[in-house]
Amino acid sequence: MATDHSRLAGRFMISPAVLLLLGWMIVPLSMTIYFSFLNYNLLSPGMEEFIGLTNYEFFLTDPAFFDALGNTLLLVGGVLVITIIGGVGLALLLDQPMWGQGIVRILVIAPFFVMPTVSALVWKNMFMNPVNGLFAHAAKFMGLEPFDFLAHAPLFSIILIVAWQWLPFATLILLTALQSLDKEQLEAAKMDGARKFRRFYYIVLPHLARAITVVILIQTIFLLSVFAEILVTTNGGPGTASTNITYLVYLQSLLQFDVGSGSAGGIVAVVLANIVAFFLMRMIGKNLEA
Amino acid sequence: MGSINLENVSKSFGETRVIPPLNLDIEEGEFVVFVGPSGCGKSTLLRLIAGLEDVTTGTIHIDGADVTEVRPARRGLAMVFQSYALYPHMSVRKNIAFPLKMAGMDPGEIDQKVDRAASVLNLTDYLERRPGQLSGGQRQRVAIGRAIVRSPKAFLFDEPLSNLDAALRVNMRLEISELHKNLKTTMIYVTHDQIEAMTMADKIVVLQAGVIEQVGSPMELYRSPANLFVAGFIGSPKMNFIEGAEAAARNAKTIGVRPEHLRLSTDSGTWKGTIGVSEHLGSDTFFHVAAEGIGNLTVRAPGEVELSYGDTVFVTPEPDKVYAFDDKGQVVR
Ligand SMILES: Nc1ncnc2c1ncn2[C@@H]1O[C@H](COP(=O)(O)OP(=O)(O)OP(=O)(O)O)[C@@H](O)[C@H]1O
Ligand SMILES: [Mg+2]
Numbered sequence: 221m222a223t224d225h226s227r228l229a230g231r232f233m234i235s236p237a238v239l240l241l242l243g244w245m246i247v248p249l250s251m252t253i254y255f256s257f258l259n260y261n262l263l264s265p266g267m268e269e270f271i272g273l274t275n276y277e278f279f280l281t282d283p284a285f286f287d288a289l290g291n292t293l294l295l296v297g298g299v300l301v302i303t304i305i306g307g308v309g310l311a312l313l314l315d316q317p318m319w320g321q322g323i324v325r326i327l328v329i330a331p332f333f334v335m336p337t338v339s340a341l342v343w344k345n346m347f348m349n350p351v352n353g354l355f356a357h358a359a360k361f362m363g364l365e366p367f368d369f370l371a372h373a374p375l376f377s378i379i380l381i382v383a384w385q386w387l388p389f390a391t392l393i394l395l396t397a398l399q400s401l402d403k404e405q406l407e408a409a410k411m412d413g414a415r416k417f418r419r420f421y422y423i424v425l426p427h428l429a430r431a432i433t434v435v436i437l438i439q440t441i442f443l444l445s446v447f448a449e450i451l452v453t454t455n456g457g458p459g460t461a462s463t464n465i466t467y468l469v470y471l472q473s474l475l476q477f478d479v480g481s482g483s484a485g486g487i488v489a490v491v492l493a494n495i496v497a498f499f500l501m502r503m504i505g506k507n508l509e510a
Numbered sequence: 511m512g513s514i515n516l517e518n519v520s521k522s523f524g525e526t527r528v529i530p531p532l533n534l535d536i537e538e539g540e541f542v543v544f545v546g547p548s549g550c551g552k553s554t555l556l557r558l559i560a561g562l563e564d565v566t567t568g569t570i571h572i573d574g575a576d577v578t579e580v581r582p583a584r585r586g587l588a589m590v591f592q593s594y595a596l597y598p599h600m601s602v603r604k605n606i607a608f609p610l611k612m613a614g615m616d617p618g619e620i621d622q623k624v625d626r627a628a629s630v631l632n633l634t635d636y637l638e639r640r641p642g643q644l645s646g647g648q649r650q651r652v653a654i655g656r657a658i659v660r661s662p663k664a665f666l667f668d669e670p671l672s673n674l675d676a677a678l679r680v681n682m683r684l685e686i687s688e689l690h691k692n693l694k695t696t697m698i699y700v701t702h703d704q705i706e707a708m709t710m711a712d713k714i715v716v717l718q719a720g721v722i723e724q725v726g727s728p729m730e731l732y733r734s735p736a737n738l739f740v741a742g743f744i745g746s747p748k749m750n751f752i753e754g755a756e757a758a759a760r761n762a763k764t765i766g767v768r769p770e771h772l773r774l775s776t777d778s779g780t781w782k783g784t785i786g787v788s789e790h791l792g793s794d795t796f797f798h799v800a801a802e803g804i805g806n807l808t809v810r811a812p813g814e815v816e817l818s819y820g821d822t823v824f825v826t827p828e829p830d831k832v833y834a835f836d837d838k839g840q841v842v843r
Contacts, residue, residue, distance in 0.1 A: 404595035407562050412609035412656070413583035422608070426599040 249490075256483035263477045275484035279472065287460040288468040289492070291375055295382065295464055296443040296496075300436055302383035307390030307435065308428065312420075314391070315398050325395075332388040336448040343381045344370060344453045374454045374462035381449050386442075390435045397431035398424070433507040440500060444493050465489045511573060512663040512696035513538045514559060519568035521554055521720075528554050529720035531568060536664075536698065536713075541690050543707040544700045545743065546717035552700040555717070556666050559698065561585050572663060583612075588657035589666040592673070594649045596641040596656075602628075603637040606655045613660075627655045630689075647678045654689070664696035671706065683710060704744055708732070716740050738839035741766050747796055749833075750807045762834035762842055769796065769810040771831035774817070779824025783807065785817050799825055 259271045279285060314325060331339065347354050348369040356366035369377040401424065409419045447466045450456055456463035456471065463471070469489060473482020514536040521529040529551045536542050544552045557563045559570060561582035569578045577585050588609075596605050603624055610620045628634045631651040641649055650670060657665055667686070671679045687710050690697050701707055707714050708728045716723040716731065716739070724736040728744075735741035741749050749766045757765045773779065774797065783801035790813070797809045797817065807825060817823060834842040 402593060402595060404591045404593050405597060407582075408589070408591060408595035408656075409597075409608070410562065411560060411582045411587070411589050412660075413612035414608075418612065423597060426597075429599070 252483045252486050254483075255479055256487050258480045260480040260483075261476075261478050271480070275481045276488070278481055279484045279488060282468075282472075284460045284463060284468055284471075288463045288465050291460070291462060292444065292464040292466075292492075294375060295379055295446060296440055298376075298379040299383045299386060299443050300439060302379070303386045303390040303439065304432060304435060306383070306387050307394045308432075310387070310391040311394040311398050312424075314395055328391055329388045331385055332392075334385070336382075336385060336446075337452055339385055340381050340449040340452045343377075343384070348377055370454050371458065374458065378446070378449055378453060378462055381453070382443065382446055385449075386439055390439070393431050393435050394428060397428050401427045429507045433504045436504060437500060440496060441493075444489070444496065465492065511538060513571075513573055514664060514696065514698075515571040516559070517569045517571070519555075519558060519570060520566050521551075521558055521563060522566045527566075527720070529558075532720075532722050534715065534722065534725070536696060539694050539696055541687075541697045541699065541710060541712045542715060543711035543713070544698065544715045544717055545702060545704055545707040546723075547743075548702055550717045551720040552702070552717055553668055554720075556589075556668055556698060556700050560587055560589050560666050562589075586660075586663040587666055588660050588662035588664075589668065590650075590653045590657050590670045592669045594641070594653040594673075596649060596652055598641050601638050601640060602633060602644070602652050602655075605641065605652055606633075606659055609656060609660045623659050624655075627659045630658070631655050646674050647682060650674065650682060651685075654686070658689075658693070662695065664698060667697065667699040669700055669702070671701075672703075679706075686710065705746060708744065714744075716743060734841070735833065736841055738764060738766070738835050741833060741835070741841075747808045747810070752804055752807075754803075756804060757834070760832070760834050763837040764835040764839075766833040766835065767807075767827040767831060769808040771828045772807065772809045773826045773828070774799075774809055774811050774815065775824045775826065776817075776821070777824065779826040781807075781825045783823060783825055785819055785821045785823055787819070788817065797823075799823060801825055 256275050257270055257272060258268045259274070260268045310328060314321070314328065318324070334342075345352070350356050350366045350368035350371075353366075355369065359366045367373075369380075405423055405427075406419055409423050414422060445466045446464060447470065450462055450464065450467045451470075454462045456467045465485070466489065469482055469485035472485050473479060514534075516532065516534040518531040518533065519529070520527065520531040544555060546552050554563065558565055561577070561580065565578060569576055571577065572585055572587070597608065600608065606624045606627055607620050610623060615623075624637070625634070628637055631654060633648065633651055633655060636644060636648060636652075641652065644652065650673075653670070670686070671682050674682060683706060686697075686699075690710075699706075699710060711728055713725060714728055714731055715725050718739050724731060724740045731740055731744045735744060738751070742751070745768055747769050749768045750772070751764050751766050753764050757763060781801040781804050783799040783804070786798040786800055786806070788798070789796040793813050795811050795813055795815055797811060799807045799809055801807050809825060836842050
């Protein structure tokens, strides 16, 4: 039980850290907001002037914006579906007693250590390449026409690559959650007449709910800003088929040296991320309560 | 309904044999308690009967039908686990209803049965709570509720009271005995607490290292233990064991006398000794007496006997209450 006095002292003690953190966030954010109202192009220095919401108007009415918005949501949603379902499946497999368990577990975690640029390049050149890729060879072996993944299904290919990177994370979190399940509960369910699938549905899945929520929240944060995988594989194309918001901001600002419009895009992205977070917390946040 | 027969049942985990082949018959409606020290295989034996472990050899019959290969749910037994194993994300009502739901019973009937079980177990006010919001005793009752709604052929309890405090344990002990009197269903109850065994059982099975040392009613085990182990395990405080000359004089390796069968006197008796620590329980007092040439003895005396540390006393065993054991630990009659 903290007394009022010690609570006050506690607040006082943590205030430097809070202030530092606040400054850390506030300064870049307010600078971005400030830039977003300027006509600020690096190619014409010294010409900055206040132009109100024009940057926002420009960004939001860009026909690429709605494509990018849709792609972002598809990318996040697609990767989440694959990693959660795949993660639960892998976690269930890895939880079985088997020979070489330790090594298998390390192998499963391995993709997480590969940096996004590298893994995207590996996928692009070694798997999905329509001439030399493994998938093309496999297709030819079976007498099929090789499929040019990145040209014909660019967004799907990127979802696949990103999902491959995040699968280990999901698996690991879900595996630890699975291992904390009281075995007696499963035995009780067995005695109560629940077969394998029903034990999974009624006992295991509810037990995993919290871990799944954590995986969804953490992954969403990172998946909203997927960038490297797009840059090294499709460059957002063909057209805007694989451009997400992050990539659009990059196209708008860095490629055109337009800091003002890029900042406006950045702020739009922040707002969108918060909307997504709001709906996520509404839908699954209750799982986090004790 | 509810007789269980084990024939040559044994269990090994890999190389280690936990239970050597054993035979055991449990009659319909009996309250059977498995007791033994920690790690002796009580839980394993119970789980074999439940079907949660496969037997290595032997057969198990329930009501005459061979169930050795039958999966747990089909054996018609219900189990109450030491950790209760309630489903934490379900309300008490859903917990109790779970086995019925799995059996595909219709919701109306389920509700009726759950309500009936809840009123028997005083859980009616808690039906909408989660297990996490209940006390230990209430959780215990939910676990029992989940077992009784199925109307099983037999109940299996694995140390159900070991997580409760002493006072609650006494209460729940009574409640479970009461339940047995009402339902008249076979119950198998595992404990390492010999007091629980003595107070609840119709029949006690004493286990040591997977071997059944003796089977009998509580008083049979108390009056005529088959060997040193049972003699030492049943009864509280523990029986006094005396070796050496005194035992040899009775043609035994060891003789045993229970604390309650020793008489204390300040002026004359068989063995002379000095009072050590005394434990006053109010109704009784246990004296630890260092007897010359005999060793340490625990003596039970009425509460009003007043002796203090270092007093010289004489201890006399009641002649027909002295047990003699041979060098294999078996009782000699
Ligand atoms: N899955 C297993 N694999 C290997 N050995 C096991 C396994 N389960 C139990 N054992 C061993 O079997 C023996 C009996 O275990 P069991 O759990 O039946 O003891 P217990 O009598 O219930 O003890 P306690 O009173 O402590 O619960 C122990 O020596 C234990 O180490
Ligand atoms: Mg046990």
